Amino acid sequence: MGDPAASQGDAYDPKPQVRRVAGRDIVFDQEGFFQDADDWSREAAQELAQESGLAELQDRHWQVLKFLREFYQYNGRAPLNRQLKQGTGMSLLELEGLFPGGLKQGARRLAGLPNPKSCA
């Protein structure tokens, strides 16, 4: 009989992946989010955007990414839904349509914010 208390074999441990993006080796999680927000660069965001089907990030995209990054740097967390709406001056429905992949896989991931912990 095994000892359940001694077993750590069932602990969930998603493996990070290293990819070369914009000339740098960057660690991403399994869903493609930056492991370290400091690895983000405009060039990396542009390259990831192209991968997702967006040929070039336009001013409106940069406005959203800038807000997300500044909010994260200042508060140490992502904005709440109402803060995102207020801070960008766009509805979340507009924002979702602006980025291929939508709010999470699009805007948040390209801004280099951490993958949200919730399974949503």
Next chain:
Amino acid sequence: MIYLDNAATSFPKPAGPLQRALAAYLARGASPGRGGYDLAVEAEQTVDEVRRRLGRFFGGGDDHRVCFTYNATDALNLLIQGLAQSGGRVVSSRLEHNSVLRPLYHLQQAGVIALELLPFNPQGFLEPEALDRALEARTSFVILTHASNVLGTIQPLPELAEVCGERGVPLLVDASQSAGLTPVRMQDWGLAAVAFTGHKSLLGPTGIGGLVLSPGIDPRPTRFGGTGMDSSSLLHTMEYPYRLEAGTINLLGILALGECLDYLATPEHQEALRREMRLWSRLRQGLSDTPGVELYGCQDETNHLPLLSCNLRGMPAGDAADILDGDFGIAVRAGLHCAPLLHQDLGTAERGALRFSLGPFNTQEHVQSVLEAMSLLARKRA
């Protein structure tokens, strides 16, 4: 704000029961069962009265076999880890929440148990015939949810219990979603144990739940400590309910639970439950009529809780939930709802789903707002 996440935690709470519980706690919130002074004895008596009423609420037979826990997950861990036998086999289902699956997988990975998981049919129900086929001589116990937290389907417990009874296998039940919404009749149905939580449809606060055990079901304690009795012994007592209650219990939570039991029995609340189902039908029909919305599970109100899950074609469930929250003030739960195998079987393991779960304080206007918002999202996605 329109709150439709009652399957996670009911909100808002009925103010009266919680205010009365707090007043009682402030007046006599001494250490229950830890001391011979009157206040401690009275606190213990209050706790025992709530045990008695919970036992009756779940149709159990012995008040002493009502044990308080932090929540249903805590209760299920006590049950599963306390009853698992080395080399034994456990039968459960693919409908289960991680509060059942994770303790079972932990024991399976550790080589303690073998595990078999029953499938559910396209409507979201377990079938007694499948359970009958799954039972073997070395099956230690069966553990099943009373109602799915994703599909809302109420499982045919009397029939499932009958199968277990014929084979002499205990049936343990996770009543997290059902308690307070649909009756649980332990003795009548022949259930061995019921795990429940206070913070969902019993309308209590977070941090209080429990276990009701039938005679002959005796989980080994897996937590040990002070019980307020037999202090000279270095071994934890085997006496109920203290056998499964180590440390001082959550008196404020228990007081609130007792007050909520009164509230649940009021005609006003009973009418609110009927209204919830009418609202569920209206929501279900409205979403069903909305192009671009995919609904999961059974369409019929019979044997159903007031919750449903769906997706908007072409939009991740998490994004849809964020938009409903940020743009429309509608709080719903997106994702896998801690039920990964169910979502695998629905084909929604990658994108998850949106879950709308109604409560006693929802209104027709709330449902109408949801339908208008979902219709707008679906049109934008079309």
